[in-house]
Amino acid sequence: xxxxxxxxMQRALLAAVLVGVTAPAIGVYLVQRxxxxxxxxxxxxxxxxxGLGFLLSxxxxxxxxxxxxxxxxxxxxIRWYGRTRGDIALAMxxxxxxxxxxxxxxxxxxxxxxxxxxxxFGSLSTVSQEDITAICVLAAFVIVMTLALRRQLFAVSxxxxxxxxxxxxxxxxxxxxxxxxxxxxxxxxxVVGLLLVSALMVVPVAAxxxxxxxxxxxxxxxxxxxxxxxxxxxxxxYYRDVPPGATIVLLxxxxxxxxxxxxxxxxxxxxxxxxxxxxxxxxCVIPVAGEAAGAGVARDTVPASRGSAEGSAG
Amino acid sequence: MTEPVISLRAVRAELGSRTVLRGIDLTVNRGExxxxxxxxxxxxxxxxxxxxxxxxxTDGEIELFGTPRRRFRDWRRLGYVPQRTTAxxxxxxxxxxxxxxxxxxxxxxxxxxxxDHEAIRRAIDLVGLADRAKDSVNALSGGQHQRVLIARxxxxxxxxxxxxxxxxxxxLASQEVLARTLRGEVAxxxxxxxxxxELGPLEPLIDRAVVLRDGCVLxxxxxxxxxxxxxxxxxxxxxxxxxPGTEPVRTGLLS
Numbered sequence: 001x002x003x004x005x006x007x008x009m010q011r012a013l014l015a016a017v018l019v020g021v022t023a024p025a026i027g028v029y030l031v032q033r034x035x036x037x038x039x040x041x042x043x044x045x046x047x048x049x050x051g052l053g054f055l056l057s058x059x060x061x062x063x064x065x066x067x068x069x070x071x072x073x074x075x076x077x078i079r080w081y082g083r084t085r086g087d088i089a090l091a092m093x094x095x096x097x098x099x100x101x102x103x104x105x106x107x108x109x110x111x112x113x114x115x116x117x118x119x120x121f122g123s124l125s126t127v128s129q130e131d132i133t134a135i136c137v138l139a140a141f142v143i144v145m146t147l148a149l150r151r152q153l154f155a156v157s158x159x160x161x162x163x164x165x166x167x168x169x170x171x172x173x174x175x176x177x178x179x180x181x182x183x184x185x186x187x188x189x190x191v192v193g194l195l196l197v198s199a200l201m202v203v204p205v206a207a208x209x210x211x212x213x214x215x216x217x218x219x220x221x222x223x224x225x226x227x228x229x230x231x232x233x234x235x236x237x238y239y240r241d242v243p244p245g246a247t248i249v250l251l252x253x254x255x256x257x258x259x260x261x262x263x264x265x266x267x268x269x270x271x272x273x274x275x276x277x278x279x280x281x282x283x284c285v286i287p288v289a290g291e292a293a294g295a296g297v298a299r300d301t302v303p304a305s306r307g308s309a310e311g312s313a314g
Numbered sequence: 315m316t317e318p319v320i321s322l323r324a325v326r327a328e329l330g331s332r333t334v335l336r337g338i339d340l341t342v343n344r345g346e347x348x349x350x351x352x353x354x355x356x357x358x359x360x361x362x363x364x365x366x367x368x369x370x371x372t373d374g375e376i377e378l379f380g381t382p383r384r385r386f387r388d389w390r391r392l393g394y395v396p397q398r399t400t401a402x403x404x405x406x407x408x409x410x411x412x413x414x415x416x417x418x419x420x421x422x423x424x425x426x427x428x429x430d431h432e433a434i435r436r437a438i439d440l441v442g443l444a445d446r447a448k449d450s451v452n453a454l455s456g457g458q459h460q461r462v463l464i465a466r467x468x469x470x471x472x473x474x475x476x477x478x479x480x481x482x483x484x485x486l487a488s489q490e491v492l493a494r495t496l497r498g499e500v501a502x503x504x505x506x507x508x509x510x511x512e513l514g515p516l517e518p519l520i521d522r523a524v525v526l527r528d529g530c531v532l533x534x535x536x537x538x539x540x541x542x543x544x545x546x547x548x549x550x551x552x553x554x555x556x557x558p559g560t561e562p563v564r565t566g567l568l569s
Binding site for chain 2: 028031032033036149150151154155157158159161162163164165166167205209212213214215216218
C-alpha cells in the first residue's frame with residue numbers, strides 16, 4: 001500500500017473513486033431512456049472545449065464543462081424539435097465537436113496533438129490539485145442530482161409521455177439529465193479520457209442488470225462495480241506500467257462477462273423458485289374443459305384471439 | 315351531477331400536415347364511462363392525446379374539470395394509461411417502482427410518505443399483482459404489463475381515468491382483472507374515458523359510446539351492440555347495429 005504515500009497517487013485515487021460513483025449514477029438513467037451512447041457524443045463535443053481551453057489559456061476542465069453542457073443542451077433541443085433527421089444533426093454535432101477540438105489545439109500557442117492525447121485517453125498521474133478541486137465540485141453536483149431527483153428522473157426516463165401527464169417538469173428534467181451527463185463527462189475526462197467516458201457510464205449498468213430485478217439495486221450495484229473497477233484499474237496501473245483508462249474499461253468489461261456468466265444459473269434458480277411458489281406443474285398439462293377458466297400463468301400466454309375462440313366453444 | 319369533467323368543443327388537430335381531427339365535440343360528465351370507438355386512423359387516440367395536452371390543438375376549446383386545458387395544473391385528479399405494449403424501460407425495474415411513478419403527482423418534491431406507499435400497494439393490489447410487486451416488469455406477460463400501467467394510473471387515486479386501448483394485446487385472464495378493477499373504480503364514482511377497438515368484456519360498464527370516423531363524430535349515444543367476432547384482430551370496422559334476435563358472440567368471460 002506504499003502508493004498511498006504519494007500525493008499524485010492520492011489525487012489519482014480520489015479522482016478515480018469519484019468517476020466510479022458518478023459515471024454509473026447518471027449512466028443508469030441514460031441506459032433506461034435508451035440513450036446509452038449519449039455520453040460518447042458529449043465526449044466528442046467536449047474536445048472542442050479542451051481545445052478552446054488551450055487556445056485561451058483557461059483551465060481545460062472548466063472550459064470542457066462549459067462546452068459540453070452547451071453541447072448537451074443543444075442535443076436535447078435537437079431531440080425535441082428534430083423530426084426524422086435528428087440523427088444527422090447529432091452526427092454533425094459530434095464530429096464537428098471532435099474536429100473543432102483538434103483544430104483549436106493546433107492553433108493554440110505551443111499546443112500539439114500530444115496535449116490532446118491526455119484528454120482523449122486520460123492521464124490520471126498528471127491530475128493536478130486544481131483539477132481535483134474541479135472534479136470534486138462537479139462530482140458533488142452529479143451525486144446530489146442523481147440521488148435527490150431519483151424518482152423524477154426514473155419516471156421521466158421510464159415513460160416521458162406519462163411523466164408529462166403527472167405534471168412533472170419534463171423539459172427541465174431532460175435538460176438536467178443532459179447537463180448532468182455533460183458534467184460527468186468532464187469529471188471522467190482526466191481519468192479514462194473522453195473516448196472511453198461512455199464505457200464507464202454504460203458497462204457497469206449493463207453488468208449490474210445481469211443480476212438485478214429492481215432499479216434501485218441496479219443503481220447501487222452499478223456504482224459498486226464502477227468504484228471497484230476504477231480503484232482496481234488505478235492500482236494496477238501503478239504496479240504495472242499500463243494506461244489506467246484502458247485498464248479500467250477492460251476491467252469493467254471483464255466484470256460484465258463474469259456477471260453474465262453467473263446470471264444464467266441464477267435466473268434458472270429464480271424461475272424454478274417462481275414455479276414452485278405458484279404451484280404450477282413444471283410440464284405442460286392440458287387443462288380439463290371445465291377448468292379452463294382457472295386463470296394461471298399458463299393461461300396468460302394464450303393470445304387473446306385464440307382465447308376468445310375457446311371461450312365461445314366452451 | 316352533470317358537471318362536465320372533460321369538454322371538447324369544435325376541436326381540430328393536425329399531426330404533421332395531416333388533419334386528424336376536423337371539429338370534434340365531446341363531453342364527459344362526472345361519473346360517466348365513455349368509450350371512444352372507431353377504425354384505425356379515425357382520430358380516437360389523437361382526440362385523447364389533445365385532452366392531456368400531448369397533441370397541440372389548432373382550433374377549438376378543451377376544458378378539464380371546468381378549467382381551460384392550458385391553465386390546468388391539477389394533474390393529480392387525472393390518471394392516464396398510455397397506449398403501450400410494455401411497461402419496461404432500458405433498466406430492470408420492479409412493479410412497485412413503476413407504479414410509484416404514478417404517485418409523483420401527489421408527492422411534493424418526489425418524496426413518498428407512508429400514505430403514498432400504501433396507495434401504491436393498494437393500486438397494485440387492485441390489478442391483482444400483489445404477489446408480483448417485487449418482480450421485474452421484464453418477467454411479466456403482455457397482459458400483466460397492461461395491468462402495471464393501469465395500477466400506475468390508479469396510484470394517484472384519480473377522479474378521472476383516461477385510457478388509450480387498455481385491452482390491446484391483453485389475454486383473457488388480464489382482461490377479466492381489468493374489467494373488475496374498472497368496475498370497482500366506476501362504483502367509487504370515477505369518471506372514465508377509454509379508447510377501445512372493441513367493447514369486449516367492458517361492454518356492461520359503458521354508459522355512452524362515441525364513434526369517430528375520419529376525424530368526425532359519427533355516433534354519440536348508447537354503446538353499439540354486436541361486437542364479438544367482428545372485433546377479433548383483423549376486423550377494423552365497427553358495427554353499430556345488431557341483427558334482431560341474434561345473440562352476439564361474446565369475447566369476454568364476464569359478458
